[in-house]
Amino acid sequence: MSRKKINVGILFGGKSAEHEVSLQSAKNVYDAIDREQYHPILIGIDKTGKWLLNEGSRFLLNDDDPGRIRLNQSGDPVTLIPESRGAISNLRDLKDSGTVDVVFPILHGPFGEDGTVQGLLRLADIPFVGSGVLGSAVGMDKDVMKRLLRDAGIPIGKFLVLRSHEAVLPFDEAAAALGVPLFVKPANMGSSVGVSKIHNEAEYRLGIREAFLYDSKIILEEYIRGRELECSVLGNEEAIASVPGEIISSHEFYSYDAKYLDEKGAVLKIPAEVPARIAEKIRELALKTFRALCCTGLSRVDFFLREAEETAEGGGVIVNEINTMPGFTRISMYPKLWEASGIGYTELISRLINLAIAGFEQEKGLRTSYSGEG
Ligand SMILES: Nc1ncnc2c1ncn2[C@@H]1O[C@H](COP(=O)(O)OP(=O)(O)O)[C@@H](O)[C@H]1O
Ligand SMILES: [Mg+2]
Missing domain, CATH: 3.40.50.20 (Rossmann fold)
Structure with missing residues (x-):
């Protein structure tokens, strides 16, 4: 039977x-x-x-x-x-x-x-499958995400937050705090929608207006010159990290067009060609990020490897963001990294479903209301 x-x-x-x-x-x-x-x-x-x-x-x-x-x-x-x-x-x-x-x-x-x-x-x-309410929400909000990462001692770039009901920070002040170029992006979005690279005051004004179309809270960030690396995480309490991969984009940055519209917009290099100690640092930070942001099931953690510091001891690795439900086609980075780490696509799906059920059963064991002393 x-x-x-x-x-x-x-x-x-x-x-x-x-x-x-x-x-x-x-x-x-x-x-x-x-x-x-x-x-x-x-x-x-x-x-x-x-x-x-x-x-x-x-x-x-x-x-x-x-x-x-x-x-x-x-x-x-x-x-x-x-x-x-x-x-x-x-x-x-x-x-x-x-x-x-x-x-x-x-x-x-x-x-x-x-x-x-x-x-x-x-x-x-x-x-x-995947993170619960809290992990999903903080993973989506780049402002809250960065504050939790900073609190956990995880390396991140400099950033500022602007809100639509407040006076816009003058370009000179943003440039003094973060340098030029700088990045502007909606706090809650994805797929590079509303993200701009800013070189001057005119672009700053346009970029801010564009980002505020998508969210009433936006982020200004220092520009990190370097490579873009990604690492897949799988598990609940005892999560594991994959080999890192690299995104090599042919556009000025990994924009919406480079991601989805231009077939030659980007190539994935799996595994990434980085020294073993950088790969290890990335895996360690991916797991630390996953835990700091209260995630479960799966996530893809995205990094920058800062150009100038690439050779520094363990340095130069900066967390850009987490994606709690990363692209999941057969050729997407998340499953591809697992494939390169020994877990095929069908098995990955089964593992995720099992993790969902195991996490649920565990929560079911918890009381949902006070049931008296003793
Ligand atoms: N501070 C930064 N320095 C350099 N490039 C950046 C920076 N922030 C974003 N980018 C570029 O923009 C892309 C999209 O930004 P990201 O923060 O990942 O937003 P999304 O959630 O939309 O993917 C990144 O993959 C990268 O190419
Ligand atoms: Mg991204």
Whole structure:
């Protein structure tokens, strides 16, 4: 007799700028998931935020063309409700449309990677892959993230925070504090959306206006001249780090265009060609970052290797940011780094699902209210 298969809800798409990347990731996970153990259930979130229960056979349109890939909108509108224990409710008649035992939210950016969906899954009382509400939220907010990293003694670049209701910091003062060029970016975003490299006052004004389109809080950062390295982390309390990889971008920085639009915008070098002691430092800092930001399951930690200090003892490695739900297509950095470290794509998916269930079981053992003394 075979064991009952675990129903894995693959939640994908979403309202963010990374909707299409998420569609690709979902397709790759759906194709690769171990069907001996798991039964995948596809829930696509369209660009307006509606959840649709999709059929595996035709959940994407133009799925062979990354430029034209679309979510098939013909699925039934569904939702998960508090305490439903994974029962999927059809929004038309509130009838039961099946049950998920665990959810893999392959969603990037705001409304997916930022703790919002994680809160909903928590209320629905089901295990899910990746960080919880807190880890997801602090990982998304570059200001809070940097303050926690600084507190943990993790090396980061100089930065300042501006808020839309306050007077704009004059360019001279920003330049005096951070140097020129400098970077401006929304505090909560991703995919390099709203990120600019600033060389002068005119660009400063435009860059600030652009960043404030996406968030009422923005970050100014010193420019770090150097290489961009990334490291994958997997696990809960006893997390492990992969070999580091390098992003070599042909654009002025690793912009949205370099990431998604220009096929030749960037190449991944796996493993990164760095001295062993730098690779070790990166792995150590990746784990430290993961813990400092209260993350679980998986994360990709992104670094700069500052040019001038590359040869200094253990120095020159600076954490740029964490991504709590990194790109997850077969050719994305996160799975590729694991592949190079000995964990294949299908096994990686199984491990993540197991970690989600183990973390959930552990939390279930905790009391949720005061039950008297003694
Ligand atoms: N302080 C900086 N110095 C040099 N390059 C930077 C800096 N901040 C960002 N960049 C460039 O911009 C890209 C996007 O910035 P990042 O902070 O990673 O935002 P996102 O969350 O949108 O990926 C980086 O991959 C890097 O190429
Ligand atoms: Mg980034």
